[in-house]
Amino acid sequence: MQVVSISSLKGGVGKTSVTTGLASAALAAGIPTLVVDLDPHADASTALGVAPGDQLDIGRMLKNPRRARLTENVVPSGWVARAGHAGSGILDVAVGSAYTGVYDRPDLGRRDLRRLSTVLAGTNNYELVLVDCPPSLNGLTRMAWSASDKVTLVAEPGLFSVAGTERTLRAIQLFRQEFAPSLSPAGIVANRVRHGSSEHAFRLAEMQSMFGELLLTPHIPEQANWQQIQGAAHSIHHWPGDSAKNAAGLFDTLLGNLVRSNGSVRNRSHR
Template identity: 60%
Template sequence: MQVVSISSLKGGVGKTSVTLGLASAALDAGLRTLVVDLDPHADASTGLGINPAGREPIGLMLKNVRRSSINANAVPSSWTERHQKIVRSVQASQSDSKDDAAASDSEEADAGESKTAELAEGRLDVAYGSAFTGIYDRPDLRLRDLKRLKTVLSRVTGYDLVLIDCPPSLNGLTRMAWYASDKVLLVAETSLFSVAGTERTMRALNMFRREFAPSIQTAGVVANKYRPESGEHQFRLQEMSTMFGDALLSPVLPDIPDWQQIQGAAHAVHQWPTESARLSAVLLSELLEAVRNK
């Protein structure tokens, strides 16, 4: 199980949107994925279309760390049900053409069935967020509190990937997420203040690594909301390339015109029917692969 934190010091750069995009890509790839919503605003939980149905939010699980179980309290995202409907549709289509495909090219038919089986395995659950989580978002968090999320995640079973959506600060919740993570992905806009903030976050992560978590890796920096027609964005992207070198990930994520509508409908970008969403879905799948293999 790989644990990845998605972080930014600056609000408004699309950190939660990137988290949701990666979750969409993971579901599309057939991965069993858990999103941990540590941001007290709980926007990721809203975007994932959940119905908590009496289950504990992640804040209460952190408070009652000795007895809490994420597996018992994780809430299925509505995205999974839609994904399964797509899988069933593909299965039905393949069933109709199975005999013809087998006759013309049995190897291709086997590959198609394998892909469908892979898709069917995917699921997306949420350790949902709430304002209660904010009790840990303070600068003076003690080491025993820093370990709370790692302790809870150590008992989690059945997932391939955990994505942690952090609040836009370097207070306790972000450091708690870093302590529990294998990798940290930093999100930046191609703008002056965001680039400068990302450079500060990179320094803070290096200091945190030396003091608390020597094994934590930097998954890299993703440039988000990029508009190629903007001269300022072109300049800042080049600046990021100079500052971060190989840590700047490819692909760069463009500004997606459908994002507000997609998130408002609590849909996965891979399930949205527009051409711009399909192009963005391809890029997000490439980004997920880059993050997992970094």
């Protein structure tokens, strides 16, 4: 099981969109996947078409991680039952909630940082776990990094986002030294790219110079209907139109580039 945190220091760069795009690609590829919605805003849960019922949300699982029984409390994504997906793949969600905010503090100790690791230790049902982190370097993000094999950073090709990405890479290096020596950056996703923008072209060249091979390809273009897709709780792979189809193909390639280095996650089928 490979655990990948999706992180950004800066809000509004489309971190949750990247998380759900990768989840959509994993479902299309037949990779059993769990999305952990660790952001207190729980936007990923909304986009994945789930809501807490009788199951514990991820915040309450973190409260008593040794008794969490993850497999009994995850919820199947609403995507699985749509567009002929029934029975064709596994995409489960550890539902987000505002309750997780109690852990989003800068002063968590080592024991608290292991809470998510303990929760995830309760299952071997998945090949891939995607953790949607809040846009900060407080306790929840550090808890996610403690449980992860890799961190994927999301950035827009803009001045402040690029600077934030550089700071996050330094934070990962410091965190590895103190808490998680096996953690590694999986790469940087350039998101919401406007190909006709000279500013974006300049910043992409800057990112290539600064980050080298860490800058993943393909880049994800700005998608005008992302809010509509997420609000309807649909997979990008099953939204009509050429724009969505092209974006789905980009996420297929991006997922392959992300997980290529880990033999335990492999594409089982291709569209």
